[in-house]
Amino acid sequence: MELGATVCLPRNPACGDCPLSGRCIARKEGRIDRLPVKAGKTKVRDRYFHYLIIRSGGRIWLHQRTEKDIWRDLYQPPLVETTSAATKAQVARRATDLLGYQPILEALAGPVRHVLSHQVIHARFWTVLGRS
């Protein structure tokens, strides 16, 4: 039985038909109009990740996430995060701080949308071709 959908309806619970009525705290305390407390809606944040794919000598650069953030301690390609969808030129400029030079980028894949409980990641992957 789907209790929440058929018996314990938010506006009109059928307590007389409810198999849990003997143990229901809301009914026992006369608070069926107030329990359960509805949780507030979770605010979902959009994040824009730009992964830089850097290959050298048959290897690929990886970076360990150490920040107090999602995926802590996992490895990933070097990452630039922007506050909105960014152009290739904007990503290249932002990558300068990370790499120590302004890279020449080529779009590899994305945007890929990855939905987490509180965040939506919009990920793009860029191949670093060299320095500009």
Ligand code: SF4
């Ligand atoms: S007894 Fe409790 S759980 Fe059952 S319908 Fe009433 S309020 Fe809901």
